[in-house]
Amino acid sequence: MDIQVAGRLNVADVLANPKEKVVRQAITSSGWAKAHPGTIDVMIGSPSAINFDGPHPSVRDVWKLEEALATIENDYDLVLIDCAPSLNALTRTAWAASDRVVVVTEPGLFSVAAADRALRAIEEIRRGLSPRLQPLGIVVNRVRPQSIEHQFRIKELRDMFGPLVLSPQLPERTSLQQAQGAAKPLHIWPGDSAQELAADFDALLERVLRTGRITAPDEAPRP
Ligand SMILES: Nc1ncnc2c1ncn2[C@@H]1O[C@H](COP(=O)(O)OP(=O)(O)OP(=O)(O)O)[C@@H](O)[C@H]1O
Ligand SMILES: [Mg+2]
Known part of the structure; x- marks a missing residue:
């Protein structure tokens, strides 16, 4: 950062x-x-x-x-x-400390199972500790669109979690690793690949800002 x-x-x-x-x-x-x-x-x-x-x-x-x-x-x-x-x-x-939880997963068997566990845990914390807590959605990362296995897991995620699976899904891109390695924002990294992924992140941010701002500060329960 x-x-x-x-x-x-x-x-x-x-x-x-x-x-x-x-x-x-x-x-x-x-x-x-x-x-x-x-x-x-x-x-x-x-x-x-x-x-x-x-x-x-x-x-x-x-x-x-x-x-x-x-x-x-x-x-x-x-x-x-x-x-x-x-x-x-x-x-x-x-x-x-949160209003919403974003779960990040990958289109693989163990990652889908882990996303399921995370959503159950959010529900448990909502019931036991913090009634305002809700899942905002599931971000699917490192997708290879050509992979049949990935397509299968993404369909599985949609069947399990419906509209909680957020769009866009994020593709596997070397440009992300390059930008990370240089400690630079993806948004200023050169090349179409980086700019497309940056636009995907912008779209997700837009969605988070739109659906995340549900609890007014005075409604948020305090300990
Ligand atoms: N969409 C992507 N395309 C290519 N590489 C990616 C992508 N997303 C993550 N990676 C790579 O995967 C590795 C782990 O990513 P990241 O640190 O974001 O994951 P994490 O789940 O937060 O890991 P940790 O558990 O260590 O916090 C990094 O090397 C990162 O560059
Ligand atoms: Mg991390």
Whole structure:
């Protein structure tokens, strides 16, 4: 995301002490904003966040990120929380801070099964912890349109999850890996391949902004 981390705090500090002052010191501006109008900020990650990933988080722990983000969320139109691909304490902490969950999957057998597990887990958290939480949809990534197996799995996803399967689906593209490797936004990467994929991401963002903004801030339950 093209950020400078020197002298800043990070998400582990925020989880330890979710006060506005700490939150603001853990956020920095992204160099990606150079290619875009508007603001793109990043809360700095840290391997130390694993210390908050114990098997039995308390209810208070699970709401820490929500508490932290509530202090600054009015500054932003959209907050994306990138989770590890597991349903552990940190993911539940992220979901407690969220209105909607986007599940990213690939058109393969194990990925389809994992998407199913993720949606069940969202439902469980919605019932037990956070009534406002809902799945926003499933993004299908790394699609090879010529693959019969991929076509079969995409149909399986549609049969299982219906309109939750979002369009467009994202193709497998080397240009994404090149842009990632150079730590540059896909949107400024040269070539038609990168620009087509960038347009797909724009269409998904449009969809997220349109359907995601359902809960007004005063309706959002607080711990
Ligand atoms: N559409 C795509 N086309 C080509 N490569 C892709 C695509 N999507 C992801 N990749 C590649 O797959 C790898 C993993 O991608 P990414 O980091 O986005 O996945 P992740 O699920 O968030 O992984 P992690 O579990 O490590 O967080 C990266 O090398 C990335 O470049
Ligand atoms: Mg990741």
